[in-house]
Amino acid sequence: MSERPTRVVVVQFPHWSSYAAARGCSARSAFESIVRAVVVHVPLVEVTAPGILVFATRGPSRYMGGDEPLAAALRNAIDRQLVVDSGGAPDVASSTHARYGIGIADGRLAAAIAVRHSLLTGGPFVVPVGASRTFLSDTPVQALVECVDVIGAVGAGVPGADDVASYRDVVSLLQRLGLYHFGAVASLSESDLIGRLGAFGRDVFRLAHGWDRHPPLVAPAPPDRVCVQRFDAPVESRDAVLATVDRLAIGLVEHLSAHGLAVVRLHAVIESDHGERSERMWYRADGLSAQAIVESVRWQLDAWIQHEAPTSGVVGVRLAPEQVVSDAGRQSSLWGGVRDGDRHAQRAIRRVTEVHGAESVTIPTWRGGRDPARWFEFVRSDAVDVERRLAHDTTMPMSWRGSLPSPAPSLVFDTVDHAPAAVEIIVCDANDRPLSVTSRHAMSGEPASVRIGATVHDVVAWAGPWPVEERWWDPRRARRAVRLQLLVRERNSTVTRAIIAVLEHHTWRLAAWYA
Amino acid sequence: MPAVRAPLPVACALSSLFADGGLPRGRTVACTGDAALSAALALSAAATRAGSWLAVVGVPQLGVGAALESGVAIERLVLAQPPTTSREWVTTVAALVEGFEVLVVAPPASLTEHDARRLQSRIVARQSVLVVVHVPVPPSVVVGSGVGHRTGSGASRVFSADLDVHANTESWSGIERGGSHITQRTVHLRVGGRRAPLSREATLDWSCLNDQPVS
Structure with a gap:
């Protein structure tokens, strides 16, 4: 194959x-300010996520006289901007959080790994033209996990991808097969990999050869997929523009998915009445949903208003898919579909988060584990693609070895790392001595009373103690604790409540409440 | 007056508690008792499976496992943590009413009757259902912005509820003095209030509520 990946x-x-x-x-x-500092040198950048920029080098490198001068110019521009943003305090700009890497290579994966090298050396890291495959051959396949932000989850969006729980499993499977480096993967035939790993095999094969996950488009997307909306009169309201984008995006995604396609790279242009333009490229490896498109354009529009202050209303919006991929994995939306109710809910979430911040609305996401407070992680609403979430079956495995048996408590308090949510309680035996548990999980007596705040409860029944030993293989994150399920009754009351108490570091905490 | 729409569905075991066989739209339901939060989740579950979205407001420590067990379709569940001043809280929840058909809320102690009425009129206009929970955790338990912040009874009473659901645990089985663990919770539910002239009662095994088997 003479395929040449884009140099990025x-x-x-x-x-x-x-x-x-x-x-x-x-x-x-x-x-946004970093994006703007880079846009001075490279007109069309792809903002993959806050903190990640990707763009093709061809034009810019030719203009600057090569990849190295381009990287140096970028570095200067970003460093300057970091100092400006920190209000001239150089120590903020050079703090560890502000560290960044610049990687240049053929293909996204090689460039993402080059970033890792760049972070170690401190300078930009350039993989010479045509050397990506050699560069990758010594790279551990673990990089697929580390570079997921840039390349997207391997297998995501491909048919049959749901058979394997996650790309992490693919990586661990590769390692168990003895394929520790991309070089070993690349030495196998594509049909063998597909036979063994299904759709993931195709992705892994392509990536190991230094190609991009999606084959480059043979022909440009037909013009009938470019969505343009021109307004008769300039539109001043940002919400009205976004409502239009919402409509265009839904139409575009539905049109493409009817043909079994998904857009992975989208060129969005907003134009004002006075000829000012904002254009940006958006990329998502597993396909941009309508919601993701609206979120992206919202970002673009906000930045444009804030930094360039267009002098008149918006007269045109153009959404052009620059790269589409076949995506049978998303066809469930054909018959499942996103309903009006789902759109109303998303709109309501957006409205609230715009006022109170993205953290004010959170979405529970299955994580697993034994600690009931950690079964689910609450993810910021803007970090979850609600449409994808609805399209996929979200039945979760509820039986985790050693987890709490059903029924589950309705209030859970995080007891790990002394989180402020979990309150200290006092559990005493019949002689009013604090109850302790030996390293062999034997209690110093029978639990008789529990003091929560100022209230003393009598213990009616209990179950446990159950040991909690997590991550014993990792000395830094290892956790030893015991859990006790208790039925308690407040003195002079008839109501019996059930709680879970956790003993860790000689302190009992309230971990859950069956409210 | 908006047209009367069919009530939101509830699990079969609960439908006998409501005159129309489901949660009447546009109404405010107050849940009290030691099983108030579990009852609120159980009442909302069938609606989420039928496509309604559920917002749980002001309960950051919600045990999602319990929601899942009661049959809530958690892909349509979100948690919201609005500011706790009365005005801002109501404005935020009213914005959520635009997109959510069921809202389970633990109101902040600061909530005024005036603001509560404003929210209730949004609920009537949108024909959603507002479930106010009195989370029975003593205020001393949780510090900060958690559930303990609300005094419960005081805050939930600023709403003039159309229906009162009183949920008390009748018995816990399975657990002994040192053995086994809780396997079964039996809850007594009583639904009354000014929109339910005849109060209806039921005693239910909590695990039987969910029409849909949990794998």
Whole structure:
């Protein structure tokens, strides 16, 4: 095959969200100034996520006289911007959270790995033209997990991908098969890999050869897939523009999915009445949903209004899919579909998060584990693609070895790391001595009373103690604790309540409440 | 007056508690008792499976496992943590009413009757269902912005509820003095209030509520 992957630059700040949080800004708005500093040199960049920029080098490198001069110019521009953003305090700009890497290579994966090298050496890392495959051959396949932000989850969006729980499983499977490096993977035939790993095999084969996950488009997307909306009169309201984008995006995604296609790279242009333009490229490896398109354009529009202050209303919006891939994995939306109710809910969530921040609405996401407070993680609403979530079956495995038996408590308090949510309680035996548990999980007596705040409860019944030993293989994160399920009754009351108490580091905490 | 729409569905075991066989739209339901939060989740579950979205407001420590067990389709469940001043809280929840057909809320102690009425009129206009829970955790238990922040009874009474659901655990089985663990919770439910002239009661095994088997 004589396929040549696109030569790309990846700029990545691995700790961007911490850096933005330390400065008290949202990750997106803080990243905007970096994007703008880069756009001076490279007109069309792809913002993959806050903290990650990707763009093709061909034009810019030719203009700058090569990849190295381009990387150096980028570095200068970003460093300057970091100092400006920190209000001239150089120590903020050079803090560990603000560290970033610049990687240039053929293909996204090689460029993403080059970023890792760049972070270690401190300077930009350039893989010579045509050398990506050699460069990758010594790279552990573990990189698929580390570079997921840039390349997307392997197998995502391909048919049959749901058979394997996650790309992490693919990586661990490869390792168990003895394929530790991409070189070993590349030495296998594509049909063998597909035979063994299904759709993942195709992705892994392509990536190991230094190609991009999606074959480059043979022909440009037909013009009938470009969505354009021109307004008769300039539109001043941002919400009205976004409502239009919403409509265009839904139409575009539905049109494409009817043909079994998904857009992975989208060129969005907004034009004002006075000829000012904002254009940006958006990319998502597993396909942009309508919601993701609206979120992206919202970001673009906000940044445009804030930094360039267009002098008149918007007269045109154009959404052009630059790269589409076949995506049978998304066809469930054909018959499942996103209903009006789902759209109303998403709109309501957006409205609330715009006022109170993305953290004010959270979405529970299955994580597993034994600690009931950690079964689900609450993810910021803007980090979850609600449409994808609805399209996929979300039945979760509820039986986790050693987890709490059903029924589950309705209030859970995180007891790990001394989180402030879990309150200290006092559990005593019949002689009013604090109850302790030996290293062999034997209790010093029978639990008789529990003091929660100022209220003393009598213990009616109990179950346990159940040992909680997590991550014993990792000395830094290992956790030893015991759990006790208790039925308690407040003195002079008839109501019996059930609670879970956890003993860790000689302290009992209230871990759950069956409210 | 908006047209009367069919009530939101509830699990079969609960339908006998409501005159129309489901949660009447546009109404405010107050849940009290030691099983108030579990009852609120159980009442909302069937609606989420039928496509309604559920927002749980002001209960950041919600045990999602319990929601899942009661049959809530958690892909349509979100948690919201609005500011706790009365005005901002109501404005935020009212914005959510636009997109959510069921809202389970633990109101902040600061909520005024005036603001509560404003929210209820949004609920009537949108024909959603507001479930106010009195989370029975003593205020001393949780510090900060958690559920303990609300005094419960006081805050939930600023709403003039159309229906009162009183949910008390009748018995816990399975657990002994040192053995086994809780396997079964039997809850007594009583539904009354000004929109339910005849109060209806039921004693239910909590695990039988969910029409849909949990794998």
